[in-house]
Amino acid sequence: MRQAVFIGGIPAGEPDLPALMKRVTDGDQQAFSQLYDAVSGPAFGIVRAVLRDTAQSEEVTQEVLVEVWRHADRYRPERGTVLTWVLTMAHRRAVDRVRSVTAASAREEVVALRERMPAFDVTEAEVETRLEREEVRRCLRSLTEVQRESITLAYYEGLTYREVAQRLSASLGTVKTRMRDGLIRLRNCLGGLA
Template identity: 35%
Template structure:
């Protein structure tokens, strides 16, 4: 940063400090100038915390009411006026953010009935568990070769050709073993 830009920045900060001291004395034109000079920066602080422009603008109004009422408390030996006002803006924005209801609780109650829950209901889950237990019992009744072929075909997604290659058996035999195994499973599940 060049000496010129540092000097300009310091002069601008001194100007805002002087405006705030005049506001503390009740100078309304100084307050208007202070507002025009700092509103953009303070709105940016509010927007960064709230991310809703309408809420940020409401908070900004509260910030300037606070600045008008508490300008006499500003101590130039502790901080610059912009820093003091920025702290007020940040704190007010955080307070507003905490006071806002959570986004989920702001949704209309009418929307709750329209929301679809993809998870199965407890009744469906219980029925599925019972069916799974029955299927496991029936699978245990199959001879080991049929049980292995069916598990590999249906749970691993292997094709008949892959099963024939893996088992070293003819394709027609593999198809027959699986077909007979499925018929046996069907009969067991219907009991």
């Protein structure tokens, strides 16, 4: 078993991340390259554990490391190690990606559902029509026999006033009066439907 050799509290062969961060803050690209090599593996591991998709994990890890380059000055040593700072950003970015994908998926489901829905509720329309028919039938039963008969022949069988008069062997004026009075009673009975 190999024992780690420490130089100034840092394992030999391991980069001094705080020193690298200081240099990255100053825009040192070589320091960033070394920092990248040191933290990209653990960052990818954290992101992969959250996302489970290799391609997305690679993308998010790259985004995190670009953020480290651009915002290295935001690192505060008193709040934790460089690795902890990077891994915290990686975890947050991975969780944000999950939320974003979940929200996009939910939006797509809503859009798909709206596209499958009819412009109006067919069942509701059928129920309303049935209720209106029942109300009309009830109101028709409230008419006198001669009024109901005249209106039924005109509106349900499509006969003209003259044809209704001939069918009922009544004068045209009598049929018109019966229908006028019957329609007034229907309108009053139906109330909100008229």
